[in-house]
Amino acid sequence: MIAAYLNILVVFAIILVGYVLTQVKWFDNKTADLFSKLVLNVTLPLSMFLNMTEKFNRHDFLELFSGILLPFVSIIVTFFISLAYSRITKVERTRRGSFQTMFTAANTIFMGLPVNMAIFGEKAIPFALLYYICNTTFFFTIGIMMISSDNPENHLNPASFSFKKLAKQLLSPAIMGFIVGIMWMLTDIPVPKPINDFASYIGGMTTALSLFVIGIIIYQTGFKKLQMDKDVAGVLIGRYIISPLVVFGLSFIIPVPSLMLKVFILQSAMPVQNAMPILARGYGADSKFATSALTYSILGYFIFIFIILSIFF
Template structure:
């Protein structure tokens, strides 16, 4: 467990470096946006393709998809709990949708993938992606709709679900890299050595660029501007207690392999999605609440992860 925690500390050291370099004016919002695009559009798809085609056989991967029922169910159960919690604690209507989305959806790629790689190694990548598919589908459909309902002056009946936008977000380059890799694997096509080298170099950028990006986000949010309130505390409760407990509880009803369960528990207890503040700003919802919750969830994670490691090891 100590080795895993030290590996995670190294990951967070990259985040602190991103914060420091942003403070030193080396990085700005444009650089952060560039890092985000590089990871999502190049590094992550390359990593997904390479891991799927090189680490698994056809039979192993077909067996893998049987485990998708648990993350789907756990996310829906957590979402129902978030609605009940919001009503019981009287979360203001102006931030209710944002609250329920942050309570339910994890940061499964920018933080989730590097952390799982640090703890379990590359064997965890397919399990990470299974949770990512379920989590991302929820976030870019129900989650975006809920955030939109927080917008002042917008009636619920006026909000239209854009099917093509949702499909574009769900089928991100990372997921497409996974899908292409899956077909590559199922068809038994050999991958040329120079292609593996090229994709390997790209994939190795995923962790450092992701954590530098998170550090930049934390800096621009502003630590001095953080204000803890009952709603932010509720988000943290959902992220770090309720969500992993739901996964653990459902595992007694929906049995899955031990390694898959460990990855799902870690994935379910990730910080808030990076995209939430961007969406709240776009819909003119409660941006201060979303950015505060995101920053608290990222900063507290370094103290949360030892507790999670205690349960998964």
């Protein structure tokens, strides 16, 4: 347990470096955009490929993919809880969709991936990606529609479900790296050393770049702009209490291997999605609420992660 705490502190230390470097003007919003693109389109796909080819065989893969039902069901259950919670606590109509989306969807890449790697090592990445697939499916279908519904005057075109948009998100470079890694692994052909080294060097940047993005976001948001109210508190309850408890409870009905369950619990208890403030602003929703919820969820994670580790691990 102490080792896990120390690894988490390393994660927070890298976030602090990103914060400080933004404060001294080395990093800015353009840097965050650049790092995000690098992670999602270059370093993470190579990391996915490398981990599938190095860490798994056919048997391991079949066991891996059989566990996708648990995160899928848990996200749906958590979403229905968010619907009830938002009505019971009378969340304002102009932020209700954003509230329900943030209550349900987690930051499974920029925060979830580094934290899981810090605690469990690279063997946790494929499990983390399974949760990411389910989380991304929800966020870019139901989540986008809910955020759009917060704009009653419809100043912008409301979001609508699109199989094309969903396919684009699910067939992102990260997922494609995962798929190519699976296909190569199933052939039992060793990865040539130059390719392996190339993927290792570039894929190894994923964690640091992801955490720098979090540090930049915290600084750019600014503490003076934050507003804590019952709705922001409700988002934190959903992220750090309801969501992991749902995963844990469903594990008695949908059993999965121990490590997979632990990764799912950690992934479910991550901060709000990074893109929430941008999407809220774009769809005419309450962007200040989304920004406050995102930042408080990141800051609150410094405390909740240790509570979660103490309870479930």
